[in-house]
Amino acid sequence: MTISISRPISLKDVHITDDFWSSYIRLVREVVVPYQWEALNDRVEGAAPSHAMKNFKIAAGLETGEFYGMVFQDSDVSKWLEAVGYLLETGGDPELERLADEVIDIIDKAQQKDGYLNTYFTLKEPDSRWTNLAECHELYCAGHFIEAAIAYYKATGKRKVLDVACRLGDCIDQVFGSGPDKLNGYDGHQEIELALVKLYNVTQEDRYLRLSQFFLDERGKEPSFYEMEYHRRSMKVHFPMLDIVHDRAYSQAHVPIREQQTAEGHAVRAVYMCTGMADVGAATGDAELLEACRRLWKNIVNKRMYITGAIGSMEHGESFSLDYDLPNDTAYAETCASIGLIFFAQRMLQIEPKSEYADVMEQALYNTVISGMSRDGKRFFYVNPLEVWPEAIGKNHNVNHVKAERQGWFGCACCPPNISRLLASLGQYIYNIQGRTVYANLYIGNQATVDIEDQQVKITAESQFPWDGLVRFQIDAEKEIDFTLALRIPSWSKDAKLVVQGETISLLEVCKNGYAYIHRKWQPGDHIELLLPMSVNRMTGHPNVRANIGKVALQRGPLVYCLEEADNGPSLHQVFLERRQENAYEIAFEAELLGGLQTITVPAKRIDSNGWGEHLYRANMETFMKQDTLKFIPYYAWANRGYGEMTVWVKEE
Amino acid sequence: MTISISRPISLKDVHITDDFWSSYIRLVREVVVPYQWEALNDRVEGAAPSHAMKNFKIAAGLETGEFYGMVFQDSDVSKWLEAVGYLLETGGDPELERLADEVIDIIDKAQQKDGYLNTYFTLKEPDSRWTNLAECHELYCAGHFIEAAIAYYKATGKRKVLDVACRLGDCIDQVFGSGPDKLNGYDGHQEIELALVKLYNVTQEDRYLRLSQFFLDERGKEPSFYEMEYHRRSMKVHFPMLDIVHDRAYSQAHVPIREQQTAEGHAVRAVYMCTGMADVGAATGDAELLEACRRLWKNIVNKRMYITGAIGSMEHGESFSLDYDLPNDTAYAETCASIGLIFFAQRMLQIEPKSEYADVMEQALYNTVISGMSRDGKRFFYVNPLEVWPEAIGKNHNVNHVKAERQGWFGCACCPPNISRLLASLGQYIYNIQGRTVYANLYIGNQATVDIEDQQVKITAESQFPWDGLVRFQIDAEKEIDFTLALRIPSWSKDAKLVVQGETISLLEVCKNGYAYIHRKWQPGDHIELLLPMSVNRMTGHPNVRANIGKVALQRGPLVYCLEEADNGPSLHQVFLERRQENAYEIAFEAELLGGLQTITVPAKRIDSNGWGEHLYRANMETFMKQDTLKFIPYYAWANRGYGEMTVWVKEE
Known part of the structure; x- marks a missing residue:
């Protein structure tokens, strides 16, 4: 049974004219994607080599050498190609198309006779294909390639890349499935599931949909597939610092997905999985699967999501932790996870038109996603905390994953190209x-x-x-x-x-x-x-959220605001908003500030610590306050003016 | 030049009659020390074997077998023996003395001809003595043995154990020192420094004092001794999960000790070092060294100490982090570190009679140290956080080191015997x-x-x-x-x-x-x-302490109080004390509660979350409060009534 769902309008039919977003999309076209191409080809001075294109060329027999990079290095090329597809669909660029065609030719040559495509295993461990699904991202890479192929095919109508994708899909279909002659496994990083549904939608080949459903339903079954393959490969481990094989919740493999009550483990994996579940549910009308989607959705947005649309409360495992545990300073809040949450929201919105899905999509987009990129498109955040005390970074280990300034590109460069492909395809979400x-x-x-x-x-x-x-x-x-x-x-x-x-x-x-x-x-x-009147909303968190009790956050329209040291000096933990001040907000558009943005200025109080002395604790001290004025800027624009404190949640007096 | 210092009265001359402390000391005598003896001899059912006595017996040639346990396993026997020494000094016990004499005979036999004493190296790596000072605790173990020997000798007048200690000290003196024919190194865990001064005080042999001074002054010199010995031993590493060789601040070896401005790294190491510095400073009148002691003391007590006298703000490295960084929930606050702080305070107090030293001694003793042990002497805290949300333990990795209930004994069992030796010698601090x-x-x-x-x-x-x-x-x-x-x-x-x-x-x-x-x-x-009127003091933290802004802690006399779920229900983050309520505290002695203690009851407010609904964030919500009553108990007594929340710092409304 299929259900009736809504669909996005084709990307080519939506022309974004919006000032705010046009400038971001232009950055993607003019800065991010070209930069990424240079990076993929090891031409960025001072940056660690990516080797990603080189791996494909070697696998294609066009160059000699050895594989280099992460086991999922191929996916960087795919994400680039996917963004290129969207850019071509929304605006011709013959030179970019020529480059992409060359890349596709190389990938086509790198594909093995049986359809297999993965340069790590082809070059480095040709006899170990499909022996370490838990850790080695083969299906994850395949999924990203399939997404890229579809984007490029839709943009250009050129079938070559789609044919490569179908051969890859068929190769996987040959290997995986129920029954003793097939591998009853699933990937440690979800992605193939949603990609196969896209492939099904483009080709109308049922087998891709069934394969996606198979991967979803295998996950979390007993006995553990990870454990079995681990013993089959004599307990060889790829990432010895992690414990992916045994920490099954990390990749949502702790119970069958239909039985999962809460969003657990690695946040990106979780929302990619949910996206695939919603896709399969929509295509098959599987009510139980859709109910599981709704349950996990509710758990995320009602109990495990930051006000910025960020998810992942802890660095350990880049993971969810527990209900209402949303620490602001030690948050992981990965850019990619919010992008995945947008995918999930988009699919749910197609299944049932409820504004709550679009609300979250908007919340993640206008806050965490664009916080992930600097205003010049050259620097990126992986982690998007809601409170930063820069001095503590490097000194208190619990915040060592946090950066107070955006970074150039990463060793594991997942976030920047994920931002590219989302922004380049933004028209699909409107x-x-x-x-x-x-x-x-x-x-x-x-x-x-x-x-x-x-x-x-x-x-x-x-x-x-x-x-x-x-x-x-x-x-x-x-x-x-x-x-x-x-x-x-x-x-x-x-x-x-x-x-x-x-x-x-x-x-x-x-x-x-x-x-x-x-x-x-x-x-x-x-x-x-x-x-839609944009008054300043004074947001409070659920009383169960320990980190935010006694605090408020300002939001105006979709934008969550924050205080930065650049505007308000240091020691932002010492400032207090007065309790009732509805009419006291001064909104001003500052054209010269950070690309032009609206600030909120509001009277406030600040602890006067003069006269406290050197003692760490004092008895029966009155806390003296002085009058002050605070200036808030939109959260997305933070950390573009050097090193300083930032906080979204502010105490209330 | 020596300076004039005060000295403790001999332990045998101070008879503690105090109800409160007598019961603790009785526990040490009747429960902890006997239990520990069983543990050292692998006779505790269900516990992992210690093997510590067995290691000595094998090294003594009395039994056969192989070394088992941590590289510093010997120190467990020494800490036991030290506590026994104090117990014998304050109250005869022929059976205990007989046991101790047996142990001393075994240790004497385990000592090598040249005075070397360490069962790990003797049994396991006889050719690798003194090759990994950074990690392998040889001098640390030696220091603990010397402390034990002195305690036992003072109690009984029997020289045998002191002779072993002197031979060991002489062996170390032969190996270490300035000049090309000696090893210019120092131990990764400070302890030998303070022990050698004790040995000097007992024997009046200058060489022990000079050796202690040598160890102190070598620490942190360039080039790094750790680095040099690391290369000499072909980069073999004992604790691969740590990075002791390169993370020099972990063991306070980042700069020479006289130049250290702040207390850094592993908190126990830091305060043991400071104790040794004060001892040498007192014995030699070295003004620069004493100034460094005062500087580190001030840094700790004015910027890096919890109100409970606990130190060590983070689990990573069991370490200090940075000034004013005192998170309550992720604190490390190790029991041993507060014991070390008491040692340091005691030495400073001998050098200059200022109540601030005794204040901190009292603060650590009445709060963190006895929080470390259950009311029955059978269970122990290693980590003493000031705020616990038990549900988060095991789910948010940042609090995984925290336990909501005291544990039986530990694999690395440093804290319980440290409590024993401190309490058994408590008379020395009065x-x-x-x-x-x-x-x-x-x-x-x-x-x-x-x-x-x-x-x-x-x-x-x-x-x-x-x-x-x-x-x-x-x-x-x-x-x-x-x-x-x-x-x-x-x-x-x-x-x-x-x-x-x-x-x-x-x-x-x-x-x-x-x-x-x-x-x-x-x-x-x-x-x-x-x-000394014991009114309830409403304590506030320095405005630079982020974790405590807007919060207060109650203290009465030396006791810091806390709220527990057992008395106040869950969600302790939702309670608020009213701002002015000097006369509202009701103090009651509850004889039946946790061995008898005074509680503080006070009117308070609590968030009424009825009607909030399921949304995680809401705009312009008024926070409704209901009237409530809170009951505080002394911090030391927490976690004796099962699993529940606890907090020391409470919000103020």
């Missing part, structure tokens, strides 16, 4: 369409062309998001057209106002699950104004 | 004497006999410490005697009152550096009453 209903999920300014059954409709959305909450839509079709436009009403917006062709619509009457459904016979040129 | 001045440092009930020059004086101190602050002294001598009794006025006590023979003395007139000097011609039977 609308979904299902039959005669178009859902507007994100208020990114754009011009889109939608096929509503047989008729083409142009939708133009203009906004000054995230600085202003007024969104204007214009609908243009050759003639009158009957369809429903469903507009998401974000949870951060109170008193939203909707005006269709000058007529105010009662949201109470048209809202369902956070979407306002406007069903109408649209005339060419029809206008909608959606006003 | 008084110091210098010429005709007797300093009373701790108000533990006792009867002491003091030789003031030629005359014997009996001092009786009675108190209900730590429950009541009234201390009565009686002075008895055969005839009138002229001397000064200096009574410490604790920093926790405001409005202390001193009455000598019915006459109230103005503290302002007689106080210096926190001691009240009563100089008088004492008549037999003279009385003093010292009243």
Whole structure:
């Protein structure tokens, strides 16, 4: 049984015009992807060589040498190629396409006769294919390649790369599956599952969908596949510092996925898995699987997610920890994990149009994802903490994974190319369409062309998001057209106002699950104004969240704000917001600040520690406060002005 | 040049009569030391074998077999023997003495012809003596043996064990020292330094003092001794998970000790080193060394010490981290480190009679040290956090070193025997004497006999410490005697009152550096009453301590209090003390509770989370509070009633 789901509009049909996002996407096109190409080819001075392209060339017989790099080095090339696919779909670039074609030729040559594709095993351990699924990322790399192939094929219509992907998919299908003649295993890092559903969607070949479902359902079964293959390979271990084989929750292999009650283990793996589960659930109508998706979703967003849309509370295992455990300073909060959460949210939104999914998508996108990249596209955060005391880094080991400044590129360079591929494909997240209903999920300014059954409709959305909450839509079709436009009403917006062709619509009457459904016979040129007032929201965390008791965070529109030392001096733990100050926020657009952004200025108090003396503890001391003013900037823009303290959550007095 | 210092009264001359401490000391005598003897002999069912006595027997040629255990396993026997020495000095026990004599006979036989004594190297790597000072604890073990030997010799007058110690000291003196024919090195774990000064004090042999000084001064010199010996032994490493050779600050070998500005690295090593520095400084009058002691002391107590007298802010390296970094939940706060801090304080107090040293001694003793042992003497804490959320243990890796319940004994069993030897020798910490001045440092009930020059004086101190602050002294001598009794006025006590023979003395007139000097011609039977009012002190931390901003801790007398789930339910992060409530504390002695203790009950507020719903973050929510009552117990008594939350620092509303 399949269920009825909504689908994104093709990337080529959504043209982003939004100032805020255009500049990010331009960075991806002009800075990040070109830089990454240089990195993949070992031409970045001072950077450790990637060797990723070289590995493919050697495997293709075009060069000689040995494999070098991480066991999953191939995936760097795939993520680059995937981003290139999206960039080509949204704007021709013959030179980039030529480069990509060359890469595809090399990959095609590197593919083995039976369809196998992985330069690590081909070059280094040709007899050990599929012997260490727990640790060696073969299917993970395959998944990334499949995603890249589909993106490139969709952009260019060139089948060559898709053929490589299908041969790879078939090779995997030959090896894995139920029954004694096949390998009943699954990868230590989920990714193949969602990729195979994409391959199924493009090719309509059922076997890819069944294979994805097989991988999902094998995970966590007893006896442990990891354990069995571990003994078969005489207990050889690839990452001796980790304990992937036995710490099964790390890769969500501790119980069968349908029985998992909470999001556990490595956060990126978890959300990639959930994305695949939702994909398979959507394609097969598997109610139990979809219920498991909803359960894990709820656990993440109601108990294990930072206000910035970040996930992963601890560095150990880059993992979830336990419900309501959301320490701000020792957070892992990996950029990739928020990207994965966006994938998961997008799939859930396709299955059921509820604004909560789009809310989280927006929250992760406007905060953690773009916090992951500097304003010049050259430096990146892997870890996105909500509170930083730079002095402690390198001195207290619990925050040693935190950086107070973005880094150039990483040895394990997963986050920067993940940001690239997300931003390059951002158009896919704005609308979904299902039959005669178009859902507007994100208020990114754009011009889109939608096929509503047989008729083409142009939708133009203009906004000054995230600085202003007024969104204007214009609908243009050759003639009158009957369809429903469903507009998401974000949870951060109170008193939203909707005006269709000058007529105010009662949201109470048209809202369902956070979407306002406007069903109408649209005339060419029809206008909608959606006003989402962006007042400053003073956010509090659930009383079970220990780290945030007695604290508040400021949010305006989708943006979570923070205090930085650059604006407020050091010792940010000594500042307090007064309890009631609704009208005291001063909002100002500062065009020269960090690419232009709105700041929030607010009166506050600060501990006056003069006269405390040198004692560490004192009896019956009154705490003296002095009046102060605090200036908040959007979280995404932090750490672009040198080394300093930062905090999202601020004490309340 | 030597300086004039005060000395403790001999242990045999101080008879502790105090209810509170007598019961602890009885536990050591009746439970801990006997249990430890069984453990050392591998007779504890269910516990991992220690093998420590067996190692000595094999090395002595009395049994056959192989070495087993940690490289520093010998020190367990020494710590036992040291505690036995103190117990014998304060109360005869022929059976215990017979056992100890047997052990000494075995150790004597295990000693090598040249005086070398270490069963690990003797049995396992006889050709590798002194090749891995950084990691292998040879001098550390030697130091513990020397301390034990002196304690036993002082108690019994039997020289055999002291002779073994001297031969060992001489062997070390042959090997180590300046010059090309000697090893210019030092141990990775300080301990030999303070032990050699004890040996010098007992034997008056200058070479032991010089050797101690040599070890202190070699530490941290360039080029790194650890590095040199590491290369000499072909880079063999004993503890591959640590990086002792290169992480020189871990063992305070990053710069010469006289140049160290802050207390760094492994906290136990640091305070053992400081103790040795103070000992050598006191014996030699080395002003620069004493200044370094004062600097490190100030750094610890003014910037790196928990309110419970615990030190070591992080599990990584069981180490100090940085100034004012005192996280309550991820603290290491090792019992042994507080014991070491007491040693350091005691030495500083001998050098300069300032109450700040005795204050810290008391703070560590009444809080962290006895928190380290359960009320039945059978279970122990290694780590003494100030805030525990038991659910997080095992789930958030940053608190995995924390236990919510005391453990039976440890693989690396350093803390329990360290508690034993401290408590068994507690009498040494009560008084110091210098010429005709007797300093009373701790108000533990006792009867002491003091030789003031030629005359014997009996001092009786009675108190209900730590429950009541009234201390009565009686002075008895055969005839009138002229001397000064200096009574410490604790920093926790405001409005202390001193009455000598019915006459109230103005503290302002007689106080210096926190001691009240009563100089008088004492008549037999003279009385003093010292009243140290024990009101509840509401303690705040220095504004630079991030973890404690907006929080207070209750202290009464020397006891720091805490909230436990057993009395107050879970979610202790949701409770708030009201800001001003000086008179609202209800103090009650509960005889049936945890061996009898005083509780503090106080009205408070608690977050009412009803109606919050399932959302993790909410905008502009008012936090509702309900009235509540909180019951505090002394920190030392926590975790004796099963698994539950605990916190020392409580938010203030």
